[in-house]
């Protein structure tokens with residue numbers, strides 16, 4: 001179990017939201033276009049502009065205060081060449097962390113293996129889906145391919161939240177298995193502020209949010225007030241696991 005509360009991953013849809021997420025205390029600013037799916041991707045031009053902004057932050061604040069930057073590669077079919085091309089497109093813009101959806105498929109393992117050369121140059125995060133019966137056997141494949149981390153999210157945002165699909169014990173097993181393979185971990189999937197206390201004990205490195213941060217649902221606009229509430233709840237000492 002982590003001794004510190006999980007970090008906050010905030011998914012953002014444009015550069016303005018990127019600034020709001022930084023100001024609101026996100027530990028990872030995650031470039032995602034929610035209107036295009038669970039892991040909807042930004043355009044190449046927009047990603048390039050985001051990297052420029054992130055680089056500018058690096059000149060304005062100490063390194064420890066600058067959030068990490070990730071981006072999703074889109075809801076791709078589980079075809080190794082297509083996955084690799086999608087990941088390369090994002091990585092080429094200079095985004096340092098690329099998130100890749102591992103949808104339920106007998107080809108998921110091949111897709112992960114095809115990404116090993118890129119994983120040697122860029123931090124890759126595999127995203128499994130709680131509403132698709134995730135195969136934890138894939139975690140070892142991710143570790144061997146050199147991925148930096150693994151997350152669980154939900155693919156169908158109408159299917160219920162992460163906590164409706166997987167119980168805390170199963171999520172703890174996911175975190176333990178990922179740690180055993182040297183992977184950082186994240187949990188997401190229509191999480192609400194009230195899910196936070198129950199998930200802190202699971203011990204994941206990050207909790208990811210989009211819908212709970214927005215006015216008008218996940219395809220709406222990021223609301224600084226909601227972001228502040230989620231950030232404060234994550235850091236509330238009363239939610240820390242007791243020794």
Ligand SMILES: O=C[C@H](O)COP(=O)(O)O
Nearest residue numbers: 011188189190208210211
């Ligand atoms: O990576 C985190 C996600 O963007 C979570 O989105 P959601 O809270 O709308 O399911």
